[in-house]
Amino acid sequence: MKKTKRMLRMLATGLVLAMTLSACGAATPTSSSETTTAENTAEKEPIHLTLWGGVPAKSGTQDVVDAWNAEHPDVQVEFVYYQNDNTGIAKLDTALMSGEPIDMFFSYYAWNLDSRVQSGIVENLDDYGAKEFVEAELMGGLENCLQIDGSLYAIPTMYEPFGLMVNQSMLDEAGVTIPENWTLEEFEEINRALTRERNGKKVYGSSLYYTYLPLNVPQSLLGADYMYTADGTASNFDHPAFLETNSTLRDMMNEGIALSYDEIFSRTLNDSAHAAFLNEDVAMIPYTSWMLRNVKNLTDFPHDFVTTFVPYPTTSDGAENPYRGILNGFLSINSQSEHKEECWEFIKYWVTDGSVTMTEKGGKISAWNKVSTDDAIIMTLGPDRDKLFDVEAYKATAYNPDNKFLINQYCTAIEELTNMYKQESEKYFLNTMDDETYINTLKERGDEIIQKALQ
Known part of the structure; x- marks a missing residue:
């Protein structure tokens, strides 16, 4: 009986061994095909x-x-x-x-x-x-x-071209035509003409912020490195374009012909103001190409006016401002x-x-x-x-053959420099500092940021 059991155990062991050898690829055509198929499956894994x-x-x-x-x-x-x-x-x-x-x-x-x-x-x-x-x-x-x-x-x-989107119906109602190569002074006058009571509410000429920065006329004049001097070793905030632009914008806010910074901030319009524009709260806003999809979105922004386009205004000296895209x-x-x-x-x-x-x-x-x-x-x-x-x-604004692209030559502490410009400009538009203090602070802090980064 014991002998029989030993023989059965030996037979079982041999059977398991044979099965194991077969599974491990004893040289039979079937095993080779299965192995190749498995390899091909692995190779096709994306x-x-x-x-x-x-x-x-x-x-x-x-x-x-x-x-x-x-x-x-x-x-x-x-x-x-x-x-x-x-x-x-x-x-x-x-x-x-x-x-x-x-x-x-x-x-x-x-x-x-x-x-x-x-x-x-x-x-x-x-x-x-x-x-x-x-x-x-x-x-x-x-x-x-x-x-x-x-x-x-x-x-x-x-x-991404950029400029100003304008409500054509509001221009027509006010009898306004925007001139070519318009200046900040003309921009202010047109905002004054566009600010009026309309359909029972006050409509402002403009909302003046985009990407948390004031209307960036200095950038359109000077290019991507507008915050740096020509050699990149100091800040450029004492360039006349900064004060002329931002003092004009502050005057417009204070007069009530553009949204005040208080309202811009409270309505979270300092990143972009397309909602205020499409709801006809303002006649003009800075824009770039991604906002166009909102103009086309009549479900969320129903409106019946035509959107027209103009470049940013320039400074009073009529300086060329060709930097209009990136x-x-x-x-x-x-x-x-x-x-x-x-x-x-x-x-x-x-x-x-x-x-x-x-x-x-x-x-x-x-x-x-x-x-x-x-x-x-x-x-x-x-x-x-x-x-x-x-x-x-x-077409005339976005694809003007004289347009130039914004290309950064300098990136020295650029994020810190930009954030500082945002912070000090907010204070300025909230009327907590005068012109001289504003520009001096921008210049001093900008120089310090750049020089520290270059050390």
Whole structure:
């Protein structure tokens, strides 16, 4: 009996061993085929990339990603939205520095991109042929792209013209025609004419803030480095354009022909005032291209007036102010990504074919030089453009051949410098300091910030 049990155990052990050898690939045709199939399945597993951006998915971003994913089953991209404000920007920076699996990300301000480059989390794109790519494919070529220490760390994806949006009906009612090359003095006079009682409420000539800064006439005159002297070693706040512009704006606020800073702040219009404009609380506001999608949004902003466009006014000396646009939406690769080549291919797609979707749906004008001006205008302003917009005025301002792009040569402490300008300007518009104190404070604090950073 014991002998029989031992034999049964031996047979069972042999059977298990045979099964194990077969599973481990005893040389049979069936086992070889199964192994090859398993290897092929592993090879076909797609690469996954994560992209963080500050334009909502519904505004065209997800459409670009979906189109890419449909065409590239081997490289799949996931989009993660972050709010493009101080909180959202901090969230992205924290995620990058903590090593979250982010392959690509957007920056929307030169100082954010610069600080990320200095932190070592942005891949230098020069070795990928980025300079040759932007020279061949982007509006304005390489000379209009933001470079840091002579290298490209991001590719701009969109063109953003800026100027003033104006309610044409209000101009007509007031009998106002805005002259070419108008000055700040003429701007003030026209605001006075546009401020009136209308439909039982007071309508102001303008709301004068955008991106938390006062109407940036100095920038339109001097370019992206308007806060720096020519050599970048000191601040430029003693340039006459700063005082002439901001003293005019403060006079307008105090007179009540433009929204006061109190009201701008309380209604959170210091970032953008498109809601006040489309609700017909003001006749004019500073604008850039993304706001056009709100003009087209008659569900949330029903209105029956035509929006026309004019450039910023200039100073009393009639100085040329050609800086009226920027290549923006800087798309970068995380230096820690394990799939940099695939990221670079996606970036090229976004800038070219993908950018058309962003223009059509999100109002983010393609920076691709293969999109004609007429096609860009049709896509940007939409099928109801003749009803909602003064198309010719838009073309004349956004695509004036004499326009120049804002390109930063200096980024020294630029975020701190900009924040200081915001803070002191708020105090000035709240009438807590006089002209001389305001300019002296800007100059002294600006110099100190720059010189400390250069040490």
